[in-house]
Amino acid sequence: MSNELKHLQDVWDSTQKRAVENTHFPLPKFEDITSKIISLGPFYYYIIDFFDMSVSHVSEQIREIHGLNPDETTFQDILGTIHPEDVPYVQNTERAIAEFYYSRLRPEQLLKYKMNYSFRSKMADGNYALLNHQAILLTLDTNGGFGKSLNIHTRIDHITAVNNLKFSLIGLDNEPSFMNMSLKENMPLELSKREIEIVKLLGEGMDSSQIGEKLFISPKTVKKHRSNILNKLNVKNTSQAVKEAMVAGLI
Numbered sequence: 001m002s003n004e005l006k007h008l009q010d011v012w013d014s015t016q017k018r019a020v021e022n023t024h025f026p027l028p029k030f031e032d033i034t035s036k037i038i039s040l041g042p043f044y045y046y047i048i049d050f051f052d053m054s055v056s057h058v059s060e061q062i063r064e065i066h067g068l069n070p071d072e073t074t075f076q077d078i079l080g081t082i083h084p085e086d087v088p089y090v091q092n093t094e095r096a097i098a099e100f101y102y103s104r105l106r107p108e109q110l111l112k113y114k115m116n117y118s119f120r121s122k123m124a125d126g127n128y129a130l131l132n133h134q135a136i137l138l139t140l141d142t143n144g145g146f147g148k149s150l151n152i153h154t155r156i157d158h159i160t161a162v163n164n165l166k167f168s169l170i171g172l173d174n175e176p177s178f179m180n181m182s183l184k185e186n187m188p189l190e191l192s193k194r195e196i197e198i199v200k201l202l203g204e205g206m207d208s209s210q211i212g213e214k215l216f217i218s219p220k221t222v223k224k225h226r227s228n229i230l231n232k233l234n235v236k237n238t239s240q241a242v243k244e245a246m247v248a249g250l251i
Contacts, residue, residue, distance in 0.1 A: 008091045017098050019051040023139035023147030043154035050146040067124030083120035093167050112175045117167035129157040198225045203242045
């Protein structure tokens with residue numbers, strides 16, 4: 001393993017958030033999540049066990065994307081696909097997310113968030129393309145350490161070729177979402193539950209009247225929410241807002 005990748009793996013050790021005991025694999029939760037994956041491009045998934053850094057349940061699509069055999073793939077193989085120039089960003093982002101999880105969220109919330117950011121990754125043809133990384137914790141140990149996580153990698157270079165160098169934490173089960181955070185920012189951008197509902201419906205092609213009818217609110221209220229969404233995401237129109245939501249893993 002290269003020094004860069006060793007430093008990346010050290011992130012989970014240095015934050016002392018790795019499980020110190022094996023955790024039970026929640027098969028029903030895993031199957032429920034994977035059945036609901038809506039991909040915006042070619043993707044694969046796998047389970048990483050932070051207790052021993054082993055991987056399992058590697059989907060067949062990793063063969064097409066990276067040229068890796070899913071039956072033999074290791075976590076080091078997956079880390080090895082990251083563009084060398086992006087390794088420090090991934091390392092610092094993983095550290096920032098771990099710190100956010102344990103400083104801003106309650107223990108019972110840790111399994112209710114999906115982390116999201118992007119990096120360049122080597123494809124099967126040897127070229128690099130932008131991948132979107134999403135991860136959902138499936139288990140914690142008795143001390144609250146990271147147990148098993150479902151990781152989903154989606155190729156998004158058909159949406160954008162530019163990494164915005166931001167990360168998001170998407171709330172599940174009606175938890176708030178924290179969008180487009182950068183490593184230099186102290187305060188995250190928080191979208192309300194209603195704003196998340198509206199940006200998802202915008203992504204489905206609905207207009208203000210249709211959204212208002214579906215959510216039982218007036219078109220005027222929808223337009224106010226749309227304006228707030230544009231301001232929070234720092235974009236000029238709803239098309240850009242939908243694109244940002246896609247890259248951030250909201251839709």
